[in-house]
Amino acid sequence: MSDTSPPQPSAHYSRLAKLFHWGFVGLFAYGVAKQIDDLDQLADSDLLRFEVVFAGVFVLLLGVRFAYMKRTQTSALPATTPPVQKLAARIVHGAMYVSLAGIALSGLLIGLVFWLGFEDGWLIQGVVGLHELFVLASYWFIGIHIVAACYHRFLRDGVWHAMVPFWQDGHTSHKDH
Ligand code: HEM
Numbered sequence: 794m795s796d797t798s799p800p801q802p803s804a805h806y807s808r809l810a811k812l813f814h815w816g817f818v819g820l821f822a823y824g825v826a827k828q829i830d831d832l833d834q835l836a837d838s839d840l841l842r843f844e845v846v847f848a849g850v851f852v853l854l855l856g857v858r859f860a861y862m863k864r865t866q867t868s869a870l871p872a873t874t875p876p877v878q879k880l881a882a883r884i885v886h887g888a889m890y891v892s893l894a895g896i897a898l899s900g901l902l903i904g905l906v907f908w909l910g911f912e913d914g915w916l917i918q919g920v921v922g923l924h925e926l927f928v929l930a931s932y933w934f935i936g937i938h939i940v941a942a943c944y945h946r947f948l949r950d951g952v953w954h955a956m957v958p959f960w961q962d963g964h965t966s967h968k969d970h
């Protein structure tokens with residue numbers, strides 16, 4: 794691998810970091826697109842197994858990504874960034890990890906509770922409620938994250954450039970998110 798050099802402040806992310814970032818955008822979009830619409834669907838044991846395997850792989854890869862990012866990469870925020878803004882970025886990034894992990898773990902819990910025979914009632918309704926709360930939280934934090942990324946694109950401070958492969962230079966056109 795060519796990504797063994799130590800992280801530098803505002804250096805571009807490694808290829809693996811970008812692969813994790815954009816791979817998860819795809820994985821998350823896929824997970825949301827094929828979401829379960831109704832609890833009754835879990836009676837289909839093939840679907841239940843698929844969901845559980847998907848959520849297990851998702852949370853495992855998320856853990857690997859988190860460990861890798863924490864150990865080897867640093868934010869592309871310029872050194873002159875005010876501490877409060879650095880803290881805000883850390884909170885939003887952390888909240889995205891927590892909500893994505895929360896979706897998968899609460900999904901696994903739904904699977905377990907259903908498999909144990911609690912196919913209806915307050916227990917499974919409660920866990921589904923928790924699952925939906927994590928989904929809602931993830932939408933909010935991802936939304937804030939994308940707005941912040943676009944803001945940095947307009948600042949032209951290198952943050953957008955460090956992670957996003959498109960709309961790299963040239964015009965200062967309108968906001969499209
Ligand atoms: C499912 C959607 C997304 C999630 C969950 C997500 C999550 C993250 C996380 C956790 C980081 C911190 C680095 C890391 O630990 O990997 C990050 C960095 C970044 N993301 Fe995203 N992201 C998403 C979509 C996007 C999109 C659509 C854009 C741009 C349009 C974007 C732009 C950026 C940029 C510019 C950084 C670098 C920030 C910095 O260096 O401080 N992300 N993203």
Ligand code: HEM
Binds near residue numbers: 824904925
């Ligand atoms: C990473 C994996 C997963 C993703 C991304 C995901 C995503 C979603 C989304 C977006 C919703 C709709 C939430 C809403 O409408 O507010 C949902 C609902 C639901 N999910 Fe998941 N899910 C995952 C894993 C699982 C697993 C493993 C199970 C169970 C085995 C599961 C069972 C359900 C159920 C029962 C609902 C509620 C359906 C209803 O409204 O009755 N999910 N999920």
